[in-house]
Amino acid sequence: MEQFSGVSKFVKKFSLVFAGIFLFLFIVRLIYSYAVGPETNIVNQEQGSSINFDYGRKNYxxxxxxxxxxxxxxxxxxxxxxxxxxxxxxxxxxxxxxxxxxxxxxxxxxxxxxxxxxxxxxxxxxxxxxxxxxxxxxxxxxxxxxxxxxxxxxxxxxxxTNEYKNITATRISLEKSKAGLLGLKGKNGKIEELISLEKEILEIEGKIQDLGVKLGEFDQxxxxxxxxxxxxxxGAVSGGFITFLKKCKISLEWTIKYGLLFSFLYTFAAVGGWITWFFGVKILSYLRTKGIL
CATH class of the missing domain: 3.30.70 (Alpha-Beta Plaits)
Structure with missing residues (x-):
């Protein structure tokens, strides 16, 4: 009975110490969650957004x-x-x-x-x-x-600046080419040649219009x-109490994870120390009985 009572007291003391450490870690983690602001685990902000989004419009x-x-x-x-x-x-x-x-x-x-x-x-x-x-x-x-x-x-x-100058120079060159082609329209020629000339003029006009749009972006x-x-x-819009519960949940998960890890390491070290002490005492006792020490 005395041995059982001693074991019971040891279990109670160990449980109290473990519960105290667990509670301490939980409170520390909860305070930390409020200190650093919103938890990344509370709200998943990976919504495909990027601050460098591109929407096509260029401002100069x-x-x-x-x-x-x-x-x-x-x-x-x-x-x-x-x-x-x-x-x-x-x-x-x-x-x-x-x-x-x-x-x-x-x-x-x-x-x-x-x-x-x-x-x-x-x-x-x-x-x-x-x-x-x-x-x-x-x-x-x-x-x-x-x-x-x-x-x-x-x-x-x-x-x-260089892009603006290049666009301006290209447009001037196309306008000169268009003027030269328009001068050819008044001359006689084959129907196929006139059709090809008209297509080329329309193509140049389209390029000039595109460049005009780009130059318009540079307009003062x-x-x-x-x-x-x-x-x-x-995500804190759900309410202060809900946010508190979520923080408690995260703190509890963190405490269990690292509390168990700490307990395992502590137990492993304690068992290892006890085994080392036990065999060390046995070896010393054996050496003394043999007269070596």
Whole structure:
């Protein structure tokens, strides 16, 4: 009975110590989940979204240069460039922050050139392609970072001057070719040759129109810089208590996983130590009986 009582006390003490360690780990993990913000396991944000989404529209702007002598502008379009900011934010107040974003675009007289929505309540994603005037670009980028919790941001500026010059030169060359072909239409020739000439003129006209559309993107009246904004919902909209339960679930899973690992390592070390001690005592006792020690 005494041996049974001793074993019972040992089991109780061990259980209390293990429960204390388990509870301590659980509380630490729960506090950590609130400290770092929304759990990635609570809401799967892999909704196929990317802050560098492409929506086809290209915005270009011009920058004036000044001579060092009289500071007079050399040309109103001496440099053409594309400036793109990609901003991604996450929020638990999705509807409110969406309204805030649209109000911001309206206040700076920007243009929402692209919009895509995806996901269900709690896991929604909004992608906006916003065109803003070049002189307001930096201030809008700073302001949009205050919406939700900023996740990532990148700003890229690409020189498009050579591309603009090449398109202009190509269009001028095609117009000259068209003028030369039109001069041939008044001359006599075979029907097949006239038909082929007409087809060639129409083909050149189509290329000129395409280049005209591209040059229209560089028009100073259409000057914009692009902001690609992605707003992701963190899923906390389900309510504070529900979120607390989800965090508890994650903390419990984590504690069980690492608690069992800790227990296994502790048990393995304890058993190994006990075996080492047991055989060590036996060996020493044997050596003493033989007079070796």
């Amino acid at each position: 702007a011009s920058e004036k240069f000044y001579t060092p002598q009289d500071k007079a502008p050399i040309s109103a379009s001496s440099q053409k460039y594309e400036k793109v900011a990609a901003v991604s934010s996450k929020t638990s107040e999705f509807d409110e922050n969406e309204k805030k974003t649209r109000k911001m675009v309206e206040d700076v007289k920007g243009v929402i050139q692209y919009e895509q929505r995806s996901g269900l309540p709690g896991k929604r994603t909004l992608q906006l392609g916003i065109g803003v005037n070049p002189d307001k670009f930096d201030s809008v980028v700073e302001s949009i970072q205050t919406i939700g919790v900023i996740d990532s941001i990148s700003v890229n500026k690409t020189d498009k 009246e259409n000057e914009f810089c692009t902001i690609k904004f992605t707003l992701k919902e963190t």
